[in-house]
Amino acid sequence: MSLRRPRHVTLLVALVATLALICCGGSASAILLGGLGGEEKAKTLSTSECGQGGPIDVNGELPTLPQYGPEQMRNAAAIIKVGSDLKLPPRAWVIAIATAMQESRLLNLGNLGKRNDHDSLGLFQQRPSAGWGTPGQVRDPVYASRKFYEKLRTVKNWENMSLTQAAQKVQRSAYPNAYAKHEPLATQIVNKLANGAANAVGKSVAMVCAAGGQVAASGWRIPLKATVGSGFRTPQRPTHQGVDLIVQRYTPIAVVASGVVSVVKCDEDHRGRRTCDVDGYPGKGGCGWMVEVVHANKVMTRYCHMVQHPFVKVGQQVTAGDIIGRVGTSGNSSGPHLHFEVHMGNDRTSGGAVNPADYMRRQGAPLGGDE
Template identity: 55%
Template sequence: MDHWRDTESPPRRRKLRLGVVAAALTATLTLLCCVGSAGAFFLTELGGEEQDPTVAGLACDPGHRVSVTGDMPRFTEYGEGQLRNAAVIIKVGQDMKVPARGWVIALATAMQESALRNLANSTVPASLTLPHEGVGADHDSLGLFQQRPGWGSVEQRMSPAYTARKFYEKMRRVPRWEDRPLTVVAQRVQISAFPDAYAKHEELAGRIVDALAGGAARTVQIAGKAVCDAAAGARIAASGWTAPIPGGVGSGFRTADRPGHNGVDIAAPRRVTEIHAAATGRVLVARCDPDHSGRRDCDRDGWPGKGGCGWFVDILHAGGYITRYCHLVERPGVAPGQLVAAGDVIGRVGSSGNSSGPHLHFEVHVDSDRSSRGAINPVPFMRERGAPLDGDT
């Protein structure tokens, strides 16, 4: 597919329009709260990518055991003590044989509740000398997860290992917790007044799990075992991402002969191949893209040079990421404003629009920017999240 274009509005107006949509989403999913930290390490002007030094080139080792006493990796968002608390949360999950997806959920929850600090409160008796790292705002909530008296005694709730164990125990009772959006699972455990706030921490939580636990956010559970880089279809990586369809990349991102190709093409059988949402998010656009002549003509196969994305979907994810899915065979099965979970079917592969045959054109954008300026190479992006686009498992 040639580079996607929106003939309805110039780039500046399009970005302003998206800003209005994003502001509305903040009230319901809080998806845009961490764009600066989650998207800042990408250089996208020429398709190059500057990787986060804490995970760049990190191998995936499902058997890696986290250390709570060794040197901690460096993150600008958190200090050594906070990362050591994160290590405790992960270690408890490993000891309980909780899959890595649970570690990401637990970390994101503690990041929202306490910023990974073991918080005391003003009601703790002076006679109790409990180690703590600050005083929380909630008068009867304590510890990393800000648990209330029903979770245990004061001493227990001030123990990072105890509170992590209690979180995992309750999380495991949430039906289908591994396949549901992080916000849904965290809220079922915590019963928070701000249930959507957990979403903004998912990206960084995955990076911390990778750095502390040998790339574990890139794993999926297959036959009860953690497997690296196999997230596709119904399989969701611990990072919360999955490949939209299985297969291998044919035409790559901004190649020498196609410098305006802002995504990658993955060939697949027409109509029978389901397209899955790559991560939980809110649908921004689901419509027929006009061709070069301005016609919305997507109910038949297209041809090279026709122009337009055909039937397509844009989804906004936590961290300000946007994924785009082009050339669907028919009207998408989702609508603007709809919340979709990772792995949900949003349509089927086709050849509508500027297309020479059945395939999925897949794009990833950063900074909530749907224009070509926001496009990055989706191949390394998806590989770092355990959902490679080359089909290898």
């Protein structure tokens, strides 16, 4: 016995088929918003996953990570609890955790003798001689965390700085760029110890999931609001190394996280031509006008098919939300959209590419116009 499909389901299928788009010279996409072909559906963040449960009990049983044991996670929980008590947004917690990871590996260090940096002590390696407090005070995780946050509050516009810039303003370290590499794991720790708070809007204490163009506490945001078209390595397009974000021509493209611009170019087509100031077409080859940015931990993001020369240059430092160009259809493209890729280890080849939809969701910045 066959079952007749309900009319509303038929209409929904027809709508998806209508919105599917041929782009980047590939076959028709069967991917829309959360659906990624045969891949796992993108998880929708609920309010409980954006910090609304608050920090977990410092004195209770705490989760651990391979890199950090119970003592270190308890210190991390104390840092988060102090930040919450001071009514600081979760972005501050991520900055504080990453700073302590660099300074002490989240261990409450005493005097290390010859290995000591002057009289530095505790989680943040604060120096009593520099006015941070007595030796006993700076070795108290609660006191040390409060002093860190108090100094952070005095830094103008810290909420919009990269993590390493904000941390350096507080710490004045001899290694000012060392903090950035800890940002991904610090984000993971905050999520584990504060019910997904790194997925919340970074500047807000309301613990609302980041959406649209808002920057999450992780330091990441979406490049633009758009319908998700062709997905990552679908059965129809197994060599498609990113996702296509379908949006109008000239829509501004924002960089998704702080980093350094590593590539700005007009990508060659299959015939070795650099013709990016005209519309492309399927089969032409190349990314058209494109930008690559290297972020903390050697994560690289790629932005393709821009309508004109990008607004940034190689070596330029950028912060999440900075506009780097505008949407176009240059290169191997059948219509205006942003082709967006994420690569690990700054590996520009297909070997370094990962699913951008999955990766961005984990950063609290899910792709899609309605997120």
